[in-house]
Every structure is written in structure tokens, then in C-alpha cells.
Amino acid sequence: MKQVKMAHRLLLRTVRSLSVKETRCLPTCTRITSHSAYSTSLRSAAHRVSFLSSSRSLTRSSQRKVSFNVQDQEDFTERVVNSELPVLVDFHAQWCGPCKILGPRLEKAVAKQKGRVAMAKVDIDDHTDLAIEYGVSAVPTVIAMRGGDIVDRFVGIKDDDQLDSFVSKVIGQ
Amino acid sequence: MPPVEKDAGKNELKSRIQQLIDANQVVVFSKSYCPFCLKVKDLFKELNVDCNVVELDLRDDGSNYQEMLLEMTGQKTVPNVFVNKTHVGGCDKTMQAHKDGSLQQLLNGEAEAYDYDLIVIGGGSGGLACSKEAAALGKKVMVLDYVVPTPKGTTWGLGGTCVNVGCIPKKLMHQTAMLSTAMQDARKFGWEFDETVKHNWETMKTAVNNYIGSLNWGYRVALRDKKVEYVNAYAEFIEPHKIKAINKRGKETFYTAARFVLATGERPRYLGIPGDKEFCITSDDLFSLPYCPGRTLVIGASYVALECGGFLAGLGLDVTVMVRSILLRGFDQEMANRAGEYMEGHGVKFIRKFVPVKIEELEAGSPGRLKVTAKSTETNDLIEEEYNTVLIAVGRDACTDKIGLGKVGVKVNPKTGKIPVNDEEQTNVPHIYAIGDILEGKWELTPVAIQAGKLLARRLYGGSTLKCDYINVPTTVFTPLEYGSCGLSEERAIELYGEENLELYHSLFWPLEFTVPNRDNNKCYAKIICNKLDNERVIGFHYLGPNAGEVTQGFGAAMKCGATKEQLDGTIGIHPTCAEVFTTLDVTKRSGGDISKAGC
Numbered sequence: 179m180k181q182v183k184m185a186h187r188l189l190l191r192t193v194r195s196l197s198v199k200e201t202r203c204l205p206t207c208t209r210i211t212s213h214s215a216y217s218t219s220l221r222s223a224a225h226r227v228s229f230l231s232s233s234r235s236l237t238r239s240s241q242r243k244v245s246f247n248v249q250d251q252e253d254f255t256e257r258v259v260n261s262e263l264p265v266l267v268d269f270h271a272q273w274c275g276p277c278k279i280l281g282p283r284l285e286k287a288v289a290k291q292k293g294r295v296a297m298a299k300v301d302i303d304d305h306t307d308l309a310i311e312y313g314v315s316a317v318p319t320v321i322a323m324r325g326g327d328i329v330d331r332f333v334g335i336k337d338d339d340q341l342d343s344f345v346s347k348v349i350g351q
Numbered sequence: 352m353p354p355v356e357k358d359a360g361k362n363e364l365k366s367r368i369q370q371l372i373d374a375n376q377v378v379v380f381s382k383s384y385c386p387f388c389l390k391v392k393d394l395f396k397e398l399n400v401d402c403n404v405v406e407l408d409l410r411d412d413g414s415n416y417q418e419m420l421l422e423m424t425g426q427k428t429v430p431n432v433f434v435n436k437t438h439v440g441g442c443d444k445t446m447q448a449h450k451d452g453s454l455q456q457l458l459n460g461e462a463e464a465y466d467y468d469l470i471v472i473g474g475g476s477g478g479l480a481c482s483k484e485a486a487a488l489g490k491k492v493m494v495l496d497y498v499v500p501t502p503k504g505t506t507w508g509l510g511g512t513c514v515n516v517g518c519i520p521k522k523l524m525h526q527t528a529m530l531s532t533a534m535q536d537a538r539k540f541g542w543e544f545d546e547t548v549k550h551n552w553e554t555m556k557t558a559v560n561n562y563i564g565s566l567n568w569g570y571r572v573a574l575r576d577k578k579v580e581y582v583n584a585y586a587e588f589i590e591p592h593k594i595k596a597i598n599k600r601g602k603e604t605f606y607t608a609a610r611f612v613l614a615t616g617e618r619p620r621y622l623g624i625p626g627d628k629e630f631c632i633t634s635d636d637l638f639s640l641p642y643c644p645g646r647t648l649v650i651g652a653s654y655v656a657l658e659c660g661g662f663l664a665g666l667g668l669d670v671t672v673m674v675r676s677i678l679l680r681g682f683d684q685e686m687a688n689r690a691g692e693y694m695e696g697h698g699v700k701f702i703r704k705f706v707p708v709k710i711e712e713l714e715a716g717s718p719g720r721l722k723v724t725a726k727s728t729e730t731n732d733l734i735e736e737e738y739n740t741v742l743i744a745v746g747r748d749a750c751t752d753k754i755g756l757g758k759v760g761v762k763v764n765p766k767t768g769k770i771p772v773n774d775e776e777q778t779n780v781p782h783i784y785a786i787g788d789i790l791e792g793k794w795e796l797t798p799v800a801i802q803a804g805k806l807l808a809r810r811l812y813g814g815s816t817l818k819c820d821y822i823n824v825p826t827t828v829f830t831p832l833e834y835g836s837c838g839l840s841e842e843r844a845i846e847l848y849g850e851e852n853l854e855l856y857h858s859l860f861w862p863l864e865f866t867v868p869n870r871d872n873n874k875c876y877a878k879i880i881c882n883k884l885d886n887e888r889v890i891g892f893h894y895l896g897p898n899a900g901e902v903t904q905g906f907g908a909a910m911k912c913g914a915t916k917e918q919l920d921g922t923i924g925i926h927p928t929c930a931e932v933f934t935t936l937d938v939t940k941r942s943g944g945d946i947s948k949a950g951c
Contacts, residue, residue, distance in 0.1 A: 273564030315572045
């Protein structure tokens with residue numbers, strides 16, 4: 179188990195250096211204004227990603243709703259980190275206006291892929307530790323995960339076309 | 352001995368110095384004639400500690416030692432003190448370490464024994480500022496924050512009173528009320544809109560709390576980015592350097608630190624009468640109240656009471672304020688009364704010289720109906736009245752009684768719960784400091800706590816000597832007509848300087864924006880207090896009018912620079928503004944001259 183963890187970390191490091199691009203995007207990440215009291219830091223170097231469990235559940239059905247709400251850390255590990263499918267993780271908050279616009283758009287883009295990609299929703303106030311651990315600074319933040327690794331991410335709002343191409347890129351990888 | 356030229360010689364010297372440091376409990380590199388060195392040597396003598404002194408001026412290779420010490424410690428000057436293999440520094444650092452107890456720990460070999468360099472108890476404005484600054488200076492820092500729910504069950508996120516149940520929601524709700532005035536004015540300026548204008552409490556409450564949610568998150572992210580460890584748990588001292596942290600699931604964890612900063616803040620005081628905790632709310636509940644409070648009784652005349660009563664009335668609610676004695680204790684009373692008169696003139700009812708004795712619930716609901724019984728402070732009169740909501744705002748108590756301060760010997764004023772500190776925010780226990788609202792005799796203001804916290808961290812870990820200046824702190828009370836002040840109240844100035852040594856200049860004024868709607872003439876008021884013994888330096892600044900915070904801030908800077916009446920007179924006003932009144936004050940209060948204003 180420990181070795182698997184190590185392997186994952188190494189893999190992550192490699193993947194990060196090769197393919198994680200900082201997808202800088204429109205500064206619409208906070209509910210109130212783009213210059214709200216929390217500064218939006220988009221540095222991706224600060225991510226600390228840990229893997230609590232790396233055992234893969236090979237039996238999981240691929241028939242799911244377009245998105246699911248992450249219940250806790252364990253649920254996240256099982257359904258996101260260990261997912262066979264690539265997963266888009268939508269970190270959002272109740273108080274965040276842009277999140278309410280992005281969420282449905284992202285669900286639409288994911289639905290178009292007919293089960294080739296999953297979508298997880300994480301409320302950052304309910305699951306602060308997860309959001310802190312994954313380096314979320316502003317919301318909405320969307321992280322694309324594949325095989326437990328972060329392969330891409332963006333912060334803020336995107337339009338349908340941009341989301342479609344983001345999602346296809348994640349699947350294509 | 353020839354100067355050290357080769358690396359070999361240099362390395363040899365380095366290992367010789369290192370051996371000295373390793374082999375002795377205390378090493379002082381000194382010069383025999385240096386008074387600071389003497390002071391340090393005397394200190395160790397006094398502490399009865401053997402110290403190995405190397406007098407550099409009495410050695411031929413002394414300057415080589417000094418060069419090498421510079422390389423090893425970044426310090427060229429003497430004395431250069433090492434205790435148990437740890438570099439302490441020069442005279443000031445050693446004395447400071449002695450004062451705050453860290454020298455004793457070093458001598459006892461406890462240096463590395465703590466989990467953290469600094470633990471800050473309380474994640475409000477002061478605690479967060481202090482912890483972030485300390486972490487930025489390379490220290491290992493932890494912040495603990497825990498909100499004990501109100502009797503009504505209200506709780507909130509990271510950031511303390513100001514962000515969650517103070518300045519931020521207060522000013523946003525004040526703004527909500529001001530918009531109502533603006534709408535009334537708008538018709539006079541030609542705006543035409545439907546007669547029915549309603550306010551939706553829930554919409555306001557949600558919008559305000561959404562913004563607060565984003566601030567809570569921002570603080571959490573800032574702690575992560577600054578590498579401050581955050582624990583959502585209630586901290587309590589169990590030993591001088593050890594705390595117990597209890598999280599909301601009741602799990603106990605223990606942490607130790609070399610130093611502590613107390614920044615626990617205050618919470619609203621209850622009345623201690625039947626029904627107060629069961630049926631009344633405080634400002635801790637008001638800002639997230641899920642329903643409109645309806646007919647409201649505000650008990651108290653603190654700034655919290657007047658601000659809350661003011662904006663509730665501004666939302667169109669029926670508001671009564673019950674006052675025991677005076678308004679805004681501690682503030683300039685002339686200003687306080689003028690602010691109160693304005694409220695009274697704008698629909699807020701005042702019941703003076705009465706105190707509540709009993710609160711009963713007539714009907715539960717959102718809001719329900721409450722019966723308040725109050726008695727006169729002068730006669731035996733009793734009054735009974737019905738309200739939907741009773742808001743208690745009679746003051747706040749420092750959260751210092753349940754954090755184990757007795758166990759570690761931190762002195763607390765038994766009457767007020769406040770903590771006395773020296774001018775460096777240090778309590779009587781040298782390694783425990785305190786900042787913010789819990790300090791005795793200091794301002795209870797967010798920016799003061801932030802400044803004190805930041806400067807404290809810089810003094811402890813950044814070699815700074817700058818202390819927090821608690822003099823000439825500008826502040827504003829957001830009553831319906833706002834009141835900004837800086838420096839002394841008239842009462843305090845008279846007490847300190849004597850009436851004969853003061854000159855007070857004052858004026859009423861009518862903001863241009865009020866003229867077209869033709870409202871509130873001669874309600875706004877400006878006053879400065881000048882010290883005649885000191886070139887008429889401005890020692891008190893008072894402004895009652897729109898945008899008081901914006902107006903007062905700049906004059907606060909001027910007072911920090913020591914502004915005099917002459918300099919204010921020499922300042923060109925910005926026309927047409929309210930603030931310009933301070934550049935043309937020419938009526939002294941003593942003269943009794945006419946101060947009403949009309950036109951340009």
C-alpha cells in the first residue's frame with residue numbers, strides 16, 4: 179500500500195511537471211466582485227495532493243448521474259481518486275454566484291460525453307480540508323483528475339465552448 | 352599570530368569556536384571595555400550561571416574571531432551570546448530573552464522541546480494578523496479558533512467578531528438603511544418610481560452572509576498560503592507552555608509552544624434577568640437572523656445598541672432603545688447626544704432611565720411576541736410593553752475566564768475580565784502576550800488589534816522595536832447620522848488639560864446633498880479641540896455627518912502628524928464637501944457665537 183502511494187506521488191510529480199498547465203481564466207471567481215477581500219491566487223505549485231487509499235474498486239458501476247456530491251474524504255478517495263473514469267471536481271460554495279452559473283454548464287458539458295467522464299461536486303465549506311489540500315484558493319475551481327492525478331485545472335467561469343474543449347482534452351489525455 | 356589566510360586556517364578557527372560553543376553552557380564573545388558586554392556578563396552572574404567569556408580585544412586574533420562570528424551568526428558586534436549551542440544574539444536580544452523567559456528555557460535545555468514557536472488563541476482580526484506575520488518571519492505558528500454558539504445556537508466561521516458579527520455585517524446593514532434615505536431623496540431629485548417600496552430582510556441577510564462566507568474562506572486560504580497551522584478547537588492552558596484543544600466533537604489534543612498570544616476577543620453580555628438568554632438576541636444573532644425582527648426593543652446605549660437600533664429603524668421597523676443612563680459612554684457626550692437626537696428625530700423611540708427586569712414569551716414564532724417589564728432607575732415605576740424582538744446590547748465581556756489563565760498565573764482584572772499588559776502587549780507571564788479587545792484600557796477596534804498583532808510579531812521575531820501606538824486612534828460609529836472621532840473627547844480633554852488651556856472650534860453644517868431634498872438642516876456638526884499650551888495642536892476631532900469614516904480617516908493621519916489649528920486653516924477645502932468645514936472653523940465654543948450655516 180505504502181509503495182503504491184509512493185508510486186502515485188512520483189507519478190503525480192511527473193504528470194504535474196509535464197501536463198498541468200495553469201489555466202488562467204476570467205477573474206470571476208468570487209460572488210461579489212473580482213476584487214473581493216480574498217485575493218485569487220492561481221499558483222498551482224502549492225498543491226499538496228495526498229492519497230489516503232489507493233486501492234481501486236474495479237467493480238464500481240459506470241452508470242451514474244451526471245454529477246455527485248462528495249460526502250467526505252473517504253467518499254472522495256473512493257469516487258474521485260480511485261475512479262476509473264476521469265473526474266472533473268467542481269469545488270464550489272453556497273455563497274459564490276459564479277459557481278451557480280458554472281455548475282449547470284459543466285454538467286451539460288459532462289453529459290455530452292455520455293459517461294466517458296464523471297463529475298464530482300465539493301462544497302468547500304462542508305469539506306474545507308479537501309479544498310485546502312487541493313490548493314483551492316478561489317471558487318469555482320475545477321480540477322480534472324485521472325487515475326488519481328491532477329491533469330488539469332481552471333478557476334472561474336468559462337463558456338460552453340471552452341468547457342467542451344476542456345472536457346474533451348481531459349478525456350483525450 | 353598571522354592573519355588567517357588559508358581555508359585551512361579558517362576552518363581551524365571555525366571548529367575552535369564551535370568547540371567553545373558546544374562545550375560550554377554559556378559562551379559570551381565580548382570586549383573587555385564594552386558596557387553592553389558587561390551588562391550581559393552581569394546578567395549571567397546574577398543568574399548564577401557559569402559563563403565562558405572570550406574577550407576579543409585581549410586576543411591577538413580577536414578580529415579573526417569577530418570575522419568568523421559574523422560568518423557563523425550574521426552578527427559582527429559584541430557581545431555575541433550562545434546558550435546551550437543556540438545563538439541568542441547581542442545585549443538587547445539577550446535581555447529580551449531574559450525578560451520573556453526564553454533565556455531560562457535555553458539555559459534549562461528546553462529550547463527544542465516545543466511543538467510551535469508561537470500559538471495564537473483566537474482567529475479574529477488580531478490573532479490572524481499576528482500569526483500570519485510571525486509565520487512570514489519564519490516561525491512555526493498555530494492558530495486556534497472556536498466559536499461557542501450563542502444561547503440561540505448561532506455560530507459562524509473564521510475571522511472573529513468584526514467579519515462575522517461586527518463591523519462587516521453592521522456596515523452592510525447600515526448601508527441598507529441609508530439606501531432607504533437615498534430613495535426618499537431620489538424623488539426630490541426627479542426620480543419617479545412606484546409608491547410601494549418594500550424591504551426583504553431575507554434577501555439582505557443572505558447577501559450579507561454570502562459575502563461573509565467568502566471572507567471566511569479567504570482567511571482560511573491565507574493561513575494555508577502563509578503556512579500557519581489552523582485548528583478549529585477551543586484552547587485552554589493546562590501548563591505554562593501547554594494547551595489543551597477541544598474540537599466540536601469533543602476530541603482533546605495537546606500542543607506546546609515557546610510563546611502564546613491571547614486574542615480571544617469579547618462576546619455580548621447578558622442582563623442576568625429572567626428570560627434574557629431564553630428569549631432575547633444579541634448582535635451575535637441579529638446579523639444572521641432568519642426572519643425580520645419586527646417591532647424591536649434594543650436594550651443598552653452602547654455603540655452596538657445605537658448602530659443596530661439605527662439600521663433596524665432605517666429598514667422601516669418600529670424600534671425602541673431603552674437607556675439606563677447615558678448614550679455612548681466614553682465618547683464625547685455632546686456628540687453622542689447629537690447622534691441620539693438625530694435618531695429620535697428619525698423615528699427611533701427612546702425610553703430613558705429604565706432597566707428591564709423580566710422578559711416573558713407571549714407567543715413563540717419567527718418572530719414571536721415578548722413582554723418586557725422594566726423599572727425606572729429613579730422611581731418605583733414599572734412599565735410593560737410588547738415587542739417581537741428584544742436585542743441586548745449592554746456591553747461585551749472578555750473571553751478570558753475559561754481558557755485556563757488561572758493555571759498559568761496570567762493576571763486578569765477580576766471585575767472586567769480584561770488583561771493588563773505592558774506597552775509591548777506582554778502579560779505578567781513573560782512568554783504570554785495579549786492583543787485586541789481583551790486588553791485593559793485599550794481600544795476595542797479591529798484595526799488596532801491588527802496593528803498590535805503585526806507589530807508584536809515583528810518585535811518578537813523580526814528584530815523590530817516598534818510598538819503599537821494607542822494614541823490618536825480614529826474611529827467611527829455608524830449611527831444613522833454617522834459620528835467620526837479621533838483623539839480626546841471634550842470631557843477627557845478638560846480633565847487632562849483644564850478648560851482654560853483648551854480652545855474648541857465648532858460649526859453646524861448642511862451637506863449640499865441634503866439641500867435639494869430640504870432635510871436635516873443644522874443637524875450635522877463639526878468640532879475640534881485644540882491645546883492652547885501647544886500651539887493649538889488638535890487633540891480632539893469630532894464629526895457628525897455623512898461618510899464620517901471617510902472624513903475622519905484623513906484627519907486621523909493629520910493628527911498623527913501633529914496638525915495644529917493654523918495648519919487646518921491653511922489647508923484648502925474641497926468644495927462642495929462636508930469635510931471642508933474643518934478648514935474654515937472660526938467660531939470658538941467659548942464665544943457662544945452663531946454656528947448655524949446656510950448656503951455657500
